[in-house]
Amino acid sequence: MFWLILILAGLLEVVWAVGLKFTRGFTLLTPSIVTIIAMLASFYLLSQALRVLPLGTAYSVWVGIGIIGAAIAGVVLFNETVSLLKLVSIGLIICGIIGLKLAST
Numbered sequence: 001m002f003w004l005i006l007i008l009a010g011l012l013e014v015v016w017a018v019g020l021k022f023t024r025g026f027t028l029l030t031p032s033i034v035t036i037i038a039m040l041a042s043f044y045l046l047s048q049a050l051r052v053l054p055l056g057t058a059y060s061v062w063v064g065i066g067i068i069g070a071a072i073a074g075v076v077l078f079n080e081t082v083s084l085l086k087l088v089s090i091g092l093i094i095c096g097i098i099g100l101k102l103a104s105t
Contacts (some may be wrong), residue, residue, distance in 0.1 A: 002052045003101070009045035010065025012038045017070045018077065057104045064097045 019035030028034045042062075068090055074080035087093050 002049045005045050006049035006058055006061055007051060007065065009042050009049060010062045011069065012045065013043035013062060013066035014069030014073060016042060017066055018073045039098050054104055057100045060100055061097050065091055076099065 007008055016035045016038035019031055019038055022028065022031035023035055024031075030046075046058065046062050071080075071086065072075075075082050
């Protein structure tokens with residue numbers, strides 16, 4: 001259950017990271033509100049996951065989900081470039097997340 005909470009927290013991290021781009025420096029009201037709500041929800045869910053999961057593992061997985069999601073969103077939403085190095089790096093982050101999950105069971 002706490003792993004699902006952590007995954008949801010990581011997905012909300014992606015929402016607020018992408019939301020930051022749409023706020024234009026917090027000058028647009030609606031994107032700013034969505035971003036702040038996603039931030040608060042993400043941090044709350046992370047705090048709940050940390051009640052049971054080890055700090056290093058949970059935080060690393062949370063950040064890893066955010067990194068992967070933000071990189072994918074950058075390519076899909078903002079036409080950022082894709083390179084082999086970027087894809088390999090994302091793959092390594094995914095391997096790290098899987099390794100941390102396996103190590104914590």
